[in-house]
Amino acid sequence: MDGKKYSVVIAGGGSTFTPGFVLDLIKSQDKFPMRQLKFYDNDAERQKKIGEAVKIIMKERAPQIKFSYTTDPKEAFTDVDFVMGSIRVGKYHMRSLDEKIPLKYGVNGQETTGPGGMAYGLRSIPAIIQIIDWMQEYSPNAWMINYSNTIAIVAEACRRLRPNAKIINICDMPIDDMDRMAAICGLDSWHDIDFNYYGLNHFGWWKEVRNKKTGEDLMPKLKEYVKDHGYWVGGDYDKDTEASWEATFKKVADDYKMDPETLPNNYMQYYYFPQYEVANADPKHTRTDEIREHRQKIVFGECERIVKAGTAKNNIWDISGLHSEYIVDIIHAIAYNTHEKFLANCENNGAISNMDPDSIVEVPALFGADGIQPMATGKAGRFQRGLMMEQQTCEKLVVDAYVEHSYQKMLQAFALNKTVPDASVAKKILDDMIPVNAPYWPELK
Numbered sequence: 025m026d027g028k029k030y031s032v033v034i035a036g037g038g039s040t041f042t043p044g045f046v047l048d049l050i051k052s053q054d055k056f057p058m059r060q061l062k063f064y065d066n067d068a069e070r071q072k073k074i075g076e077a078v079k080i081i082m083k084e085r086a087p088q089i090k091f092s093y094t095t096d097p098k099e100a101f102t103d104v105d106f107v108m109g110s111i112r113v114g115k116y117h118m119r120s121l122d123e124k125i126p127l128k129y130g131v132n133g134q135e136t137t138g139p140g141g142m143a144y145g146l147r148s149i150p151a152i153i154q155i156i157d158w159m160q161e162y163s164p165n166a167w168m169i170n171y172s173n174t175i176a177i178v179a180e181a182c183r184r185l186r187p188n189a190k191i192i193n194i195c196d197m198p199i200d201d202m203d204r205m206a207a208i209c210g211l212d213s214w215h216d217i218d219f220n221y222y223g224l225n226h227f228g229w230w231k232e233v234r235n236k237k238t239g240e241d242l243m244p245k246l247k248e249y250v251k252d253h254g255y256w257v258g259g260d261y262d263k264d265t266e267a268s269w270e271a272t273f274k275k276v277a278d279d280y281k282m283d284p285e286t287l288p289n290n291y292m293q294y295y296y297f298p299q300y301e302v303a304n305a306d307p308k309h310t311r312t313d314e315i316r317e318h319r320q321k322i323v324f325g326e327c328e329r330i331v332k333a334g335t336a337k338n339n340i341w342d343i344s345g346l347h348s349e350y351i352v353d354i355i356h357a358i359a360y361n362t363h364e365k366f367l368a369n370c371e372n373n374g375a376i377s378n379m380d381p382d383s384i385v386e387v388p389a390l391f392g393a394d395g396i397q398p399m400a401t402g403k404a405g406r407f408q409r410g411l412m413m414e415q416q417t418c419e420k421l422v423v424d425a426y427v428e429h430s431y432q433k434m435l436q437a438f439a440l441n442k443t444v445p446d447a448s449v450a451k452k453i454l455d456d457m458i459p460v461n462a463p464y465w466p467e468l469k
């Protein structure tokens with residue numbers, strides 16, 4: 025370590041994940057020392073609620089790190105080494121519509137999959153491109169680690185519109201799944217697992233899972249468990265897991281049966297069993313409502329409590345979360361050029377040998393000071409390749425729709441998607457989505 029101390033800005037300071045991430049950054053000061061932490065958000069009021077609580081946390085636990093929050097891009101993106109992308113364009117209001125509009129027509133209503141995921145992706149593109157441009161203008165050497173969804177669509181837009189930008193698009197879902205695999209096999213955490221994985225974001229498969237220390241092949245043990253229980257661990261491990269996530273992890277038992285050679289990312293259920301998802305959804309009460317009643321309420325309630333008490337003693341984020349732990353590991357790998365292996369969403373260029381070079385894929389990559397070096401994962405199975413070709417074409421069509429302001433391309437994206445049964449249904453969903461997305465989408469002609 026060269027004694028350097030880092031400056032980080034979180035874009036989306038008002039995110040429900042921000043306080044947990046801050047606590048993990050503070051705990052990692054021996055590993056990733058910082059001199060400055062800033063928040064940036066375009067909703068001053070929402071950010072202030074988190075910002076005021078974090079001010080107290082920082083004063084008590086890391087007074088050596090200068091902390092501030094702002095809605096001014098120049099102030100936010102000047103003098104930073106890392107930009108963390110945690111924005112949700114349109115906030116929970118728009119997520120709720122992404123979920124509920126498709127359900128009205130009997131189609132899967134989910135944050136990052138199906139028409140809702142494509143609608144969300146189209147909203148995110150201009151905002152992420154704008155943040156990249158600010159970062160390049162005010163801190164040209166900085167890296168942006170982006171986890172703002174819909175990642176596959178954002179990554180495709182970056183590939184086309186800002187090909188030289190220092191941005192890495194990541195997802196923590198496979199980490200969560202691997203942490204569950206570790207627990208199932210009696211290991212401590214995902215850090216104990218070595219893997220070979222390939223696919224698209226929220227759309228992939230493990231080819232290999234091994235004990236990192238001993239090299240033992242864990243696939244037979246995992247398959248035996250997953251066929252009955254999916255990735256549901258239960259007991260103490262899952263004591264805080266919400267009902268919808270419980271259903272998700274259990275459903276992996278059925279996903280797995282679609283290809284017993286591999287282990288699936290839990291998001292495959294939205295593509296394998298869209299009718300089941302719709303049948304089990306309540307169009308009046310979707311995942312957004314659950315978050316409003318649970319995560320959002322808890323996070324903002326806790327911030328309010330800290331501000332009122334004037335202290336952050338015994339706060340709820342003292343226990344690390346996988347999401348932020350993973351992100352700290354990634355920025356550490358870039359800052360200290362460790363070439364550790366994580367998953368990244370990047371241009372294929374042969375990483376999956378039978379996918380187009382210009383596909384955006386999610387594959388293992390070595391993370392270091394120059395960014396990522398994607399690794400060769402071999403050949404996708406015929407079944408997987410067919411699914412991926414369809415899905416990534418949808419993702420490319422959304423970016424076409426953005427670039428060309430094309431109604432036709434967005435309609436094709438919806439109609440092609442595996443979750444949508446019919447082009448006339450695709451049209452109905454799109455026509456309902458256009459007016460509510462008017463503040464965020466280009467005008468589609």
Ligand SMILES: NC(=O)c1ccc[n+]([C@@H]2O[C@H](COP(=O)([O-])OP(=O)(O)OC[C@H]3O[C@@H](n4cnc5c(N)ncnc54)[C@H](O)[C@@H]3O)[C@@H](O)[C@H]2O)c1
Nearest residue numbers: 036038039040041065066067111112151171172173195196
């Ligand atoms: N990739 C992953 O694995 C992963 C995991 C968890 C969450 N996420 C993503 O992280 C993001 C945050 O999730 P959340 O549930 O905490 O959302 P949230 O709604 O609680 O917070 C998002 C924040 O972004 C702000 N925002 C919206 N548009 C903005 C813009 N243009 N510029 C600056 N700020 C803006 C909002 O005001 C809000 O404060 C989402 O995109 C979510 O999908 C990704």
Ligand SMILES: O=P(O)(O)OC[C@H]1O[C@H](O[C@H]2[C@H](O)[C@@H](O)[C@@H](O)O[C@@H]2CO)[C@H](O)[C@@H](O)[C@@H]1O
Nearest residue numbers: 135136173195196197198200311315345346347
């Ligand atoms: O419905 P949400 O907002 O709770 O989750 C949607 C996100 O789900 C995944 O992230 C999980 C993560 O895998 C888990 O370990 C924990 O940290 O919670 C995260 C969010 O709940 C997924 O990877 C994200 O892309 C989704 O946005």
Ligand SMILES: [Mn+2]
Nearest residue numbers: 195196197226
């Ligand atoms: Mn994700």
